[in-house]
Amino acid sequence: xxxxxxxxxxxxxxxxxxxxxxxxxxxxxxxxxxxxxxxxxxxxxxxxxxxxxxxxxxxxxxxxxxxxxxxxxxxxxxxxxxxxxxxxxxxxxxxxxxxxxxxxxxxxxxxxxxxxxxxxxxxxxxxxxxxxxxxxxxxxxxxxxxxxxxxxxxxxxxxxxxxxxxxxxxxxxxxxxxxxxxxxxxxxxxxxxxxxxxxxxxxxxxxxxxxxxxxxxxxxxxxxxxxxxxxxxxxxxxxxxxxxxxxxxxxxxxxxxxxxxxxxxxxxxxxxxxxxxxxxxxxxxxxxxxxxxxxxxxxxxxxxxxxxxxxxxxxxxxxxxxxxxxxxxxxxxxxxxxxxxxxxxxxxxxxxxxxxxxxxxxxxxxxxxxxxxxxxxxxxxxxxxxxxxxxxxxxxxxxxxxxxxxxxxxxxxxxxxxxxxxxxxxxxxxxxxxxxxxxxxxxxxxxxxxxxxxxxxxxxxxxxxxxxxxxxxxxxxxx
Numbered sequence: 001x002x003x004x005x006x007x008x009x010x011x012x013x014x015x016x017x018x019x020x021x022x023x024x025x026x027x028x029x030x031x032x033x034x035x036x037x038x039x040x041x042x043x044x045x046x047x048x049x050x051x052x053x054x055x056x057x058x059x060x061x062x063x064x065x066x067x068x069x070x071x072x073x074x075x076x077x078x079x080x081x082x083x084x085x086x087x088x089x090x091x092x093x094x095x096x097x098x099x100x101x102x103x104x105x106x107x108x109x110x111x112x113x114x115x116x117x118x119x120x121x122x123x124x125x126x127x128x129x130x131x132x133x134x135x136x137x138x139x140x141x142x143x144x145x146x147x148x149x150x151x152x153x154x155x156x157x158x159x160x161x162x163x164x165x166x167x168x169x170x171x172x173x174x175x176x177x178x179x180x181x182x183x184x185x186x187x188x189x190x191x192x193x194x195x196x197x198x199x200x201x202x203x204x205x206x207x208x209x210x211x212x213x214x215x216x217x218x219x220x221x222x223x224x225x226x227x228x229x230x231x232x233x234x235x236x237x238x239x240x241x242x243x244x245x246x247x248x249x250x251x252x253x254x255x256x257x258x259x260x261x262x263x264x265x266x267x268x269x270x271x272x273x274x275x276x277x278x279x280x281x282x283x284x285x286x287x288x289x290x291x292x293x294x295x296x297x298x299x300x301x302x303x304x305x306x307x308x309x310x311x312x313x314x315x316x317x318x319x320x321x322x323x324x325x326x327x328x329x330x331x332x333x334x335x336x337x338x339x340x341x342x343x344x345x346x347x348x349x350x351x352x353x354x355x356x357x358x359x360x361x362x363x364x365x366x367x368x369x370x371x372x373x374x375x376x377x378x379x380x381x382x383x384x385x386x387x388x389x390x391x392x393x394x395x396x397x398x399x400x401x402x403x404x405x406x407x408x409x410x411x412x413x414x415x416x417x418x419x420x421x422x423x424x425x426x427x428x429x430x431x432x433x434x435x436x437x438x439x440x441x442x443x444x445x446x447x448x449x450x451x452x453x454x455x456x457x458x459x460x461x462x463x464x465x466x467x468x469x470x471x472x473x474x475x476x477x478x479x
Contacts, residue, residue, distance in 0.1 A: 026154045032160070033054035033055060036055060052162075064154075072187065082197060084204050094207060100402060101212070109432065113217070115255060116226055118213050118252075119211075125209035127177035131155045134155070134191070135155075137192055143191075252276055280334065294348065304359075307322055335387050353379070357371035382477065408438060408442075
């Protein structure tokens with residue numbers, strides 16, 4: 001509706017926005033929210049297993065977008081947000097977080113070192129941000145004057161109620177936290193936890209409130225150093241009233257000779273784990289991707305079953321969009337970070353596309369490649385290899401939060417054959433490093449031509465290797 005009447009409401013909304021900002025006041029109905037609980041995991045009877053998403057005024061969200069863009073421009077231009085934060089930032093994502101993490105971990109393990117990784121869990125992080133401390137941090141980041149007053153008004157005197165199936169609870173005052181589901185809330189949270197990694201000696205990576213800290217372990221001294229950093233994090237959480245849920249914080253011991261040191265957080269001994277879900281990807285203590293492949297296969301298979309049961313008219317025009325939007329994302333999520341190298345895992349994932357193509361009437365008797373050609377689809381392993389090249393292109397062109405020199409080394413080969421952006425491929429002792437993204441992508445990148453690697457946009461780069469496949473059908477297949 002707002003899009004349809006944009007010409008009529010543009011000037012009135014501009015006046016309202018300007019008045020609101022200059023006065024530092026937010027209309028009361030902009031500070032009311034209907035909370036919809038979204039189940040995360042665990043028992044559905046426990047309220048703590050739900051994420052409260054606030055449904056707020058669309059007009060307010062429009063103004064929040066304007067304020068957010070201005071604050072983001074200030075923070076990024078002055079480099080005020082630490083590089084370890086990958087959440088809600090341009091050029092950074094779950095994939096960049098995982099690639100940086102696994103690149104460091106696989107390199108250390110390949111060199112014969114052990115590592116301890118600690119996954120930290122905040123207790124209701126977004127809901128417990130204290131408003132006065134948040135405003136203090138915003139001011140320290142250079143956000144002052146009218147904008148700070150407007151944010152203070154936006155945070156204060158908020159009311160919310162739970163809405164389920166058309167029935168609503170009584171209104172309750174909101175005394176802390178930033179609204180989940182708002183436009184401005186995630187950015188304010190990033191500012192609030194921006195200084196959490198100050199003074200730490202261990203590596204730390206963040207995606208909003210998902211935080212992990214890890215350290216190479218060669219002696220007990222390294223374990224004590226990691227324990228010291230945990231104590232610093234605990235002190236930070238107490239100072240800023242952002243408590244950790246120690247019972248949900250887990251330790252992943254990586255390496256065959258790991259000392260299995262027991263770490264404590266706020267007097268609670270952290271539980272060890274064999275595998276942990278890290279930003280949607282299962283990371284195991286042996287760093288193999290088989291568990292993640294099985295989990296992706298199970299989820300995609302369930303969705304395929306739902307499509308098969310509920311869609312009666314199974315024409316390609318109906319099924320293909322459903323498959324591309326509902327099923328394939330489940331088996332292609334962050335594949336550069338976990339792409340399998342065991343044939344059994346590749347075959348398992350490919351079964352998803354086998355099953356889908358056989359669902360179409362008249363296709364079940366055809367061989368797999370014929371079905372793919374008629375539907376204009378690639379094999380899933382070809383899609384994974386293509387994703388590798390696209391991610392490397394983004395890194396090389398500065399479109400990713402990963403610095404190219406942190407993951408790749410320019411080749412010193414003086415031969416003129418091929419293109420000018422050659423990379424060095426290192427000798428690896430273990431398969432987990434040999435087949436990791438930063439090593440496996442080098443050979444295929446080397447086969448591209450100068451016009452392809454010199455593309456100026458991602459879309460331009462995507463189209464050129466696609467044409468290359470037409471002339472060299474084996475380009476994206478694994479050798």
